[in-house]
Amino acid sequence: MANETTRSEFIDKTVQIKRCAAVVKGGRRFSFAAMVVVGDGKGRVGWGYAKANEVPPSVEKAQKQAARTMVSVPLSEGTIPHMVRAQFGSADVMLMPAGPGTGVIAGAAVRAVCEAAGISNIITKSFGTGNQVTVVKAAIKALGLLRTSQDIERLRGVSLT
Numbered sequence: 001m002a003n004e005t006t007r008s009e010f011i012d013k014t015v016q017i018k019r020c021a022a023v024v025k026g027g028r029r030f031s032f033a034a035m036v037v038v039g040d041g042k043g044r045v046g047w048g049y050a051k052a053n054e055v056p057p058s059v060e061k062a063q064k065q066a067a068r069t070m071v072s073v074p075l076s077e078g079t080i081p082h083m084v085r086a087q088f089g090s091a092d093v094m095l096m097p098a099g100p101g102t103g104v105i106a107g108a109a110v111r112a113v114c115e116a117a118g119i120s121n122i123i124t125k126s127f128g129t130g131n132q133v134t135v136v137k138a139a140i141k142a143l144g145l146l147r148t149s150q151d152i153e154r155l156r157g158v159s160l161t
Helices: 055-070 108-117 133-146 149-156
Strands: 003-007 008-022 027-039 044-052 083-086 091-098 122-128
Touching: 003 108, 008 055, 008 108, 027 055, 027 108, 044 055, 044 108, 044 133, 044 149, 055 122, 055 133, 083 122, 091 108, 091 133, 108 122
Parallel strands: none
Antiparallel strands: 003 008, 008 027, 027 044, 083 091, 091 122
């Protein structure tokens, strides 16, 4: 269900839309939950999860939430600087840098995150659950753990070259 729209400077990808039902006296009342990934294509990405009585308002609410929760991702030549692995709940995501021309080798949820962040060459593997919501959260957590060599030099107080 990867729906993509470009709004101003952001890339929006709808990862999942779920229909929820609440049983009330008169029958069932339906609502919709949307999972959206938003990025600028230049190293910033965020996720949003929102519910509403109709699909368009739930997607809009999720987009606003995603724009507020963006994290910065250090990119080096269209890929990530080093391998990283992160868990969120039972979702476990591993991200590995790839050479030019490889493309984005990933499932639907992690692909949405990588493309929104502007990563063009990466190899990924998802372990554990198939729940797209937790896989997206694990992927963004992994991207938040990335550090450049300049960051490591500054933190350690040494020169790596």
